[in-house]
Amino acid sequence: MNRLQQALDALVERIDTPSPIILADVMQENIDRMQAFADRQGLQVRPHVKTHKCVEIGRRQIKAGAVGITAGNVGEAEVFAAAGFDDIFIAYPIWPAGTKGPRIRKLAETIRLRVGVDNLAAIDALADAMGDNADQLQVVIEVDCGARRSGAAPEYAGELAAAARNRGLVPAGVFTYPGHGGSGPDARERAARDQDAALTTAVRSLAAIGITAEVVSAGSTPTVAFATNSVITEIRPGEYIFNDLGNARLGACTEDQIALFVAGTVVSDWVPDQVMLDVGTKAIGREGTPEIGYGGIAGTNAVLSRLNEYHGFLPLPEGDFRPSVGTVVPVVPNHVCPVVVNFEEYIVTDSTGTSLERWAVDARGFNN
Amino acid sequence: MNRLQQALDALVERIDTPSPIILADVMQENIDRMQAFADRQGLQVRPHVKTHKCVEIGRRQIKAGAVGITAGNVGEAEVFAAAGFDDIFIAYPIWPAGTKGPRIRKLAETIRLRVGVDNLAAIDALADAMGDNADQLQVVIEVDCGARRSGAAPEYAGELAAAARNRGLVPAGVFTYPGHGGSGPDARERAARDQDAALTTAVRSLAAIGITAEVVSAGSTPTVAFATNSVITEIRPGEYIFNDLGNARLGACTEDQIALFVAGTVVSDWVPDQVMLDVGTKAIGREGTPEIGYGGIAGTNAVLSRLNEYHGFLPLPEGDFRPSVGTVVPVVPNHVCPVVVNFEEYIVTDSTGTSLERWAVDARGFNN
Missing domain, CATH: 2.40.37.20 (D-serine dehydratase-like domain)
Structure with a gap:
């Protein structure tokens, strides 16, 4: 160092x-290394901007080849949309309370917006918020792969996707977060395997009701190296942009x-x-x-x-x-x-x- | 609750x-209760704005009788000075690196500014930063009362005050922070006693070289109830404005x-x-x-x-x-x-x- x-x-x-x-040269090397890895594996990169929250850095990620960005909440998505980012995935089980419904609708009418959902109530609430324009909002079903945080059971993904489709929303695919991959070097590979298994189950669950998962989206800086030969189409690393002692300890x-x-x-x-x-x-x-x-x-x-x-x-x-x-x-x-x-x-x-x-x-x- | x-x-x-x-009525009760306590004890209140960082709340504290505010860094002081606060104590052992020297000088030329010091090198650096206007900056000697954080040994306070005076700065008094008062209900009173003892020693150390401590400044929300019948002239509570579970647990x-x-x-x-x-x-x-x-x-x-x-x-x-x-x-x-x-x-x-x-x-x- x-x-x-x-x-x-x-x-x-x-x-x-x-x-x-920030050392911009080291950061650019990190951007280029991640993009090159993804390109070799045929994966799309959708970096999580929660780590930097900075428009200039997001632009450099897009310029290097990212297909869009991932946000952690509606506020982040609004800031980046206002700066010209037109393809944003809020990888979070959104509940459109308060003024969030109208805010999501406005965003979805402006850019290509995807939001996470993991339950039927949220699907109904999002559809209600979108009114006549439900088909402008893409939802991505969150499934759990072992982090025990948010996300439906993977075999239930199809039922949620069908419910979204029935309400006029567009079910775009499935995502998960291998949050249990951060607890030790060995855990990284195990979490990546869990992630792959959960996403494979979820994709099949969608296919069983006739829905093709356009996007199969995975985390994360610690696990991304293992996202190979898999059902995964997209990765959402965030921390790789800067890295830190935690990631160095994990290898x-x-x-x-x-x-x-x-x-x-x-x-x-x-x-x-x-x-x-x-x-x-x-x-x-x-x-x-x-x-x-x-x-x-x-x-x-x-x-x-x-x-x-x-x-x-x-x-x-x-x-x-x-x-x-x-x-x-x-x-x-x-x-x-x-x-x-x-x-x-x-x-x-x-x-x-x-x-x-x-x-x-x-x-x-x-x-x- | x-x-x-x-x-x-x-x-x-x-x-x-x-x-x-924020529940403004509960907050106002907190402001009034602290001010009434201080008034009964003959203490001045200089609330620490680190807890709220909000000009409107600072104004309510001043309106209730606070003599000025405490800030944790130069940036906070600048924001409140720009909003009209004209008596600010940065209760921190300031090192005027980078552009901080000119920023402190500008503040000191505009409002009554006090800053903390606990070592000779910082006194020299502050005096250098003030140039011909050293007499516009008041320094308050920080002494340690058991938190083992920052602050000189109390018996050394006089030497630091003398050094500040020799460089043309104005030694205004002494302060400490009983940070070890937050570790349990019994610790509050013990830390308050330690605080009193350290400040008493520090005041005597100044008196021994002919400097009267105009201000003898003490923390803190958990210990303030014990700041009675003491050498203390001023209290700097911060958390009392909102309170929290930690303070409730401590009583x-x-x-x-x-x-x-x-x-x-x-x-x-x-x-x-x-x-x-x-x-x-x-x-x-x-x-x-x-x-x-x-x-x-x-x-x-x-x-x-x-x-x-x-x-x-x-x-x-x-x-x-x-x-x-x-x-x-x-x-x-x-x-x-x-x-x-x-x-x-x-x-x-x-x-x-x-x-x-x-x-x-x-x-x-x-x-x-």
């Missing part, structure tokens, strides 16, 4: 901390493929063998455990042992790493996705740290 | 979820004094004895433990057992609480402060749920 430190050294006089720093990326860090300053050093950074939960979220810590300093063994809102507790391991007050260090998150909600903008540079642009976190704060 | 459910029932057709809902508030919840919708119910809410880490942060959960449903025993970014896992306890898909429920955070970074605005109502205003989270995203 020396690229991170090198870039930071070149930038340090021009930035305030804490702030999220889903190398440390050199980490494209984002949070620059933090040592602000206090009164406690022996510990310094305080200005990187707390309001910069990187509380992602981690007491055992693995809450984020690491690139190029060192030091990890944040505890976080308050604006304070990160950094015990100093044995060795040469003894940053003094005022030193700016690169903090690599365990899980990069929650970083994005904390900031108005990214600082964008490259591995040399020479360039400096600021990109808005466009969909930050639009969480419903 | 029935007020929360009652307000939500009245609002539910007019809101999207997840969204943070620092009652459940009826909780003024904020996050409205969440049941979006899926495929797993037996569990439903999924659209309230995840990007709505309430990952505040909690597997033992106490990550947030509770007001008026029930149900707590979120796990969070993903957009998903909250809600096991259903024995009993009557069996919300169906589409039900909107009030989620009360364990720790309210991290909620604020996730949203562009608050939904503001009262206990009847009749009124509906939207207040911007003005300082959201301004984290450096």
Whole structure:
């Protein structure tokens, strides 16, 4: 991760901390590597924008060959649609409460919109929200593959697709999320196998009632390498754009493929063998455990042992790493996705740290 | 917490979820109660705006009698200064790196600005940043009272104050944060005693070199009830504005004094004895433990057992609480402060749920 430190050294006089720093060259390599993998496997890439919430980054993913984007909620979809993205899948079991019904209808009348559903009540509610224009909304049936989160039993997918069709909605296919693939290196491949099995069952369940699954959509950065020779037509990785310590631990990326860090300053050093950074939960979220810590300093063994809102507790391991007050260090998150909600903008540079642009976190704060 | 459910029932057709809902009447009671307590004790209130980051709420705190506000970083201070707040204390050991030096100087030339310091290097850096106008910046010496976070040893406060005076800065007093007061009901009073002892030592340390501490500033919502008959002149509570389950567990508030919840919708119910809410880490942060959960449903025993970014896992306890898909429920955070970074605005109502205003989270995203 020396690229991170090198870039930071070149930038340090021009930035305030804490702030999220992107190395655009490493990010572009991540985009290109994922697209090349998918192209070789005959898969379509529909990146999940929850990780970056940034229009400029979404454009680079599309330019590299992505067929559209995945969003986590209606607010994200609205921000990207307003910026010209015309093919969006909200991979979430949407319930059109409050003003969400009219918002979904408006989006569906403007772009190609797909939304997730996993139950009959939501299908009825979506059809009611669409009124005479139900055929402008594509629904994708979510099935569970072992994460025990959302998603119908795979063998029930056909019944849901039929119900959607009966209400005039367009059943476009099936999707799942192998969320149990993040719990250890071995779990990745097992979760990918579970994913494949669940999607295969779901596709057959649709076929049994005469519906062809146009899209068979799968996660995720940790499991995508195993999405080969499969029923899958589309992958929805999100974290690959930046990567993080969690994915490095799982073997889903190398440390050199980490494209984002949070620059933090040592602000206090009164406690022996510990310094305080200005990187707390309001910069990187509380992602981690007491055992693995809450984020690491690139190029060192030091990890944040505890976080308050604006304070990160950094015990100093044995060795040469003894940053003094005022030193700016690169903090690599365990899980990069929650970083994005904390900031108005990214600082964008490259591995040399020479360039400096600021990109808005466009969909930050639009969480419903 | 029935007020929360009652307000939500009245609002539910007019809101999207997840969204943070404030009961303005409960919040005003919290403001008035804290101010009345401080008035009785002869203490000044300088509320910490990190909890709400909202100009309108800060104005209500000032209107009730607060002498100014506390901010956690320069960005928050800038947002509130631009909105007319003219007395701001950044209670943080500031290091004026990057563009922060000029930003602090500009603020100090515009309003009465106090910043925290706990080391000689920061005093020099602040004095350098202020140039000829060092006397426009007040510094408050941070001392540690047992949280082992930031803050000098209390007996060293005088040396730091003298160094600040020698560089032309204005040493205004001392402050501390009893962060170890949040770990259990008994710990509150013990931490308050530690706080008092540390501040007393620090005040004497200043007096020994001929500096009178104009301000002797203390935290915090959990410990403030014990700030009586003390050297303390000012309190900086933050969480009291909304309260949360953490403060209720500590006995620092009652459940009826909780003024904020996050409205969440049941979006899926495929797993037996569990439903999924659209309230995840990007709505309430990952505040909690597997033992106490990550947030509770007001008026029930149900707590979120796990969070993903957009998903909250809600096991259903024995009993009557069996919300169906589409039900909107009030989620009360364990720790309210991290909620604020996730949203562009608050939904503001009262206990009847009749009124509906939207207040911007003005300082959201301004984290450096």
